[in-house]
Amino acid sequence: MALSAVLVFLAIALVVQGYTHHLAGVSDDGVGSTGSAAGVPADVSHGGPVIATHDGVRTLAPRARTIALTFDDGPDPTWTPAILDVLRRNGVHATFFVVGQQAISHPEIVRSIVAAGNEVGVHTLTHVDLGTAPSWRRQIELQGGQQAVIDATGETSALLRPPYSSENSAVTDATWRAVQEAGSTGYVTVLSTIDSEDWRRPGVDTILRNATPGGTAGQVLLMHDGGGDRSQTVAALERLLPDLKARGFTVTTAGAAVGLSRTNVPATTAERVEAGAFAWTVRISDAVVQVITWLLLLSGLVILVRSALVVVVAARHAYTSRRGARGAAGGRGSASRRPILDPVTVIVPAYNEAAGIEAAVRSIATSTHPVEIIVVDDGSTDDTAGIVERMRLPGVRVIRQANGGKPSALNTGIAAASHELVVMVDGDTVFEPETVARLVQPFADPAVGAISGNTKVANRQGILGRWQHIEYVVGFNLDRRLFDVARCMPTVPGAIGAFRRSALRSVGGVSDDTLAEDTDLTMSLLREGWRVVYCEDARAWTEVPATLSALWKQRYRWCYGTLQSMFKHRGAIAQGGAAGKLGRRGLVYLLILQVLMPLLAPVVDLFALYGLFFLDPVKIIGLWFAFLLVQTFVAAYAFFLDGESPGPLWTLPLQQVVYRQLMYLVVIQSVFTAFAGRRLRWHRMERYGTLRAPAGDRVTLSS
CATH class of the missing domain: 3.20.20.370 (Glycoside hydrolase/deacetylase)
Structure with a gap:
């Protein structure tokens, strides 16, 4: 309302x-x-x-x-x-x-x-x-x-x-x-x-x-x-x-x-009152349009600066990553980066994941890196645990517990882990054989406490899947390159993230204070002085919502949880070191790009309609196409860096007309929910079972 x-x-x-x-x-x-x-x-x-x-x-x-x-x-x-x-x-x-x-x-x-x-x-x-x-x-x-x-x-x-x-x-x-x-x-x-x-x-x-x-x-x-x-x-x-x-x-x-x-x-008095109301309506409207105009100019500048920044920084990140990869393979700089060969514990928190748990566990079991797999069944009402147990794979353990939520399941897995390095992966996610080996290599730097992998959309066949595929490549992964260089990574995604157990212990494990436990945990690690990095060649394939209703629920939880995490860690703005970088870089970036800009988006759309009716429609349409061209260039570059085919980018114009509105409405509802002080309940995403374990070195999808 x-x-x-x-x-x-x-x-x-x-x-x-x-x-x-x-x-x-x-x-x-x-x-x-x-x-x-x-x-x-x-x-x-x-x-x-x-x-x-x-x-x-x-x-x-x-x-x-x-x-x-x-x-x-x-x-x-x-x-x-x-x-x-x-x-x-x-x-x-x-x-x-x-x-x-x-x-x-x-x-x-x-x-x-x-x-x-x-x-x-x-x-x-x-x-x-x-x-x-x-x-x-x-x-x-x-x-x-x-x-x-x-x-x-x-x-x-x-x-x-x-x-x-x-x-x-x-x-x-x-x-x-x-x-x-x-x-x-x-x-x-x-x-x-x-x-x-x-x-x-x-x-x-x-x-x-x-x-x-x-x-x-x-x-x-x-x-x-x-x-x-x-x-x-x-x-x-x-x-x-x-x-x-x-x-x-x-x-x-x-x-x-x-x-x-x-x-x-x-x-007459009535005439004066009516005239005053009319005149002030016009004056207030003038003031509102003036404010909107300045806000739109500012937002346009922010978009252009952000686009230029992410392209430049992403290029630098890609170059540094390739040079580091050459060094790890025995080229120049190999002496400064020893390969990480230590075994890894992979924790899979699972609640009613029967549709995809077999593919997830089997893909991890085929890793080229030595792994211990712990599946924590968090009170599932389906046969999730039974499916894993009947697979009888070596090195795979199943722990059953009463339903306590994802943070509780992760903490159970961390406590049961045999190794210092742990990888956390959602139950609807499939790894490539080299994923774990690539993911943990940045731990060669003892300052690194957590690593974000590269989450890829598996079910990208429909228009909604393509839009989310673009968002993951352009929005999430391009931003992670920026955050890595700026040393203010706010989120290691639940789909694929690696951690030192010592780092996790230093922040008291995974908290259940927010609905975005992965963001909350990452921000806690940064505030404790740990470095969090992004490894783009460690890929994980995940299912994304296939309906608008499921997408709304997922993003609503993400956005609301991110707002909770930002508020919880707002004190980082006044801190020094890694915490200060999170506060003054990461939190400010999230506030502007993921909160304020979406809140302004409906005004942008209204102003566009205003321009079509009252201003020069040719200029308005030309301006829209100019921004679309900038976004297309950024998206094409992001796809190039990720080695993705640019084919899905044909849906980008329609994404700006439909998908963007859905996303900003999610942000607006989340902000209003937060200000209302209501506690949002957990929305579990529907699983579709579209993923299959890797065949050779490729992940396959079910028909």
């Missing part, structure tokens, strides 16, 4: 901001709607520029030697105050037809217009051509423009000037319908008789010539105080007003010029 409320609020903010800023907008006036004028009454086409229709069609014109000075498209924070100053120094008043969106942004300027004795009229909410707008939008434009005036001044205005309008003879049937609709709600439409054409910025002399009346008839003069650079308007006005006064013209407001009284009257 909370997430839905937030997304609805953001969606409303984006729609409001998009409508008020991008569906129309103040610009140079130019020419409005064109078309037939057959339905326009002759009294309007040839009458005065001030039109009232609420009690029959009536037009008014300014008195002789009277100029109704009007300004459109403001208020503008630069030019409106400059024009007000010119008016004050010349002792004249004018009518300012304000755009509602501008008035909401600069209410103090509208108040200064009224305080100086000037008149304020409505110029719609977003400067839309009322003649081409549908009826529903005309209502929004008039009501929104009026509410902007009420919010700024506390008064209503009876005056309206439709954007892109000019003189009476230019009124078309479409414009006339808009004028009639406005008149039915009490508006008096003010057209013009003289257009200074200052919106063209033709030069001060030309503006002055256009604005000077040719005779003594009363006129409505159109000028602009907004919509662009109005420096020429200000300069022309400086010369125009003294000239008109010298010729005996009276310059005044539109209402005063035609004898209308009380064009601006105090609004």
Whole structure:
């Protein structure tokens, strides 16, 4: 519910901001709607520029030697105050037809217009051509423009000037319908008789010539105080007003010029409350979009930096690993890295793993490295333990215990282990013959307390399997290379990890404080000063969820457990040494990339829709493809490093549209669950039995 409320609020903010800023907008006036004028009454086409229709069609014109000075498209924070100053120094008043969106942004300027004795009229909410707008939008434009005036001044205005309008003879049937609709709600439409054409910025002399009346008839003069650079308007006005006064013209407001009284009257309390709510909705929407824009720019920068960082660091890690492998094989540097030949205990915690336990145990038993295998049956209700016992493989022990959870099963196996080096493997995972031998080689460095292997997706045939395959190669394993180089590896996965028993004893074994016992254990080891590394050539093949429901449960547990582990080990940020690297590198990376960025992802999607409707859709789509191109390059490089065929990458665009949303919803639900203080129960993944023990040097899948 909370997430839905937030997304609805953001969606409303984006729609409001998009409508008020991008569906129309103040610009140079130019020419409005064109078309037939057959339905326009002759009294309007040839009458005065001030039109009232609420009690029959009536037009008014300014008195002789009277100029109704009007300004459109403001208020503008630069030019409106400059024009007000010119008016004050010349002792004249004018009518300012304000755009509602501008008035909401600069209410103090509208108040200064009224305080100086000037008149304020409505110029719609977003400067839309009322003649081409549908009826529903005309209502929004008039009501929104009026509410902007009420919010700024506390008064209503009876005056309206439709954007892109000019003189009476230019009124078309479409414009006339808009004028009639406005008149039915009490508006008096003010057209013009003289257009200074200052919106063209033709030069001060030309503006002055256009604005000077040719005779003594009363006129409505159109000028602009907004919509662009109005420096020429200000300069022309400086010369125009003294000239008109010298010729005996009276310059005044539109209402005063035609004898209308009380064009601006105090609004009712209800009107002021409604107008205030509307104006603050627009302002808050503007602020929200501004914040979102900065967050998106920041997130885009983070994505690009992360992409560049992981590629560079992964290349370094791959080079170092190849050089180390050559040294271990007898090449340069072999003296500094002796091969690890010590026997290893492999612990397999198992709860209802009948579908895959035989393949898992048999694959480990075929290891080229000497191994002891301990299967800890954690109170299974199926025949997991019986299957292993009937295999009668040498060096394999089965320990049965009452159900106590995975940490309890692992601790039982650790206590029963005969060797210092132990490997932990899930019951749905199959090893290659060389996996154990490769996995334990980094223990040649006595500072290494744990090693993460390379988890590969076995059941990758369907679209969901391919997406997870991409995620494992690009997300998990590429990040592990980065963490290895930065010495802040936060997780040794349960599917394949090697440990020193002495390291495990130093942290009290495997804790059950969190649902991500592997992450919790790894972070504990780092805080104790042990080094944790990644061995990419030690491969383990595991089953991944084959349905969205199973995937959701698995990732929900992972994410929630990771959040628990991060909170538990937050003190590492203030520590030194290996713990400090975990805190200031690993935890910060997880917080930004795996918590904050997913939380921002729904906003990114909403903003993308906003951009398609209100901004340039070509640019939005181009930006999306640019980021997809970056991700594709990173993914292709990750597949190259892992020796994987790039074939599944064709699903990457669809993954960004579907799979990514599922993952960020998992993170969001996990965060909300954590803040709610609820204890998440364990979700066990369904097993499918798709794995088979290695045939030769390859792992095979069941049909």
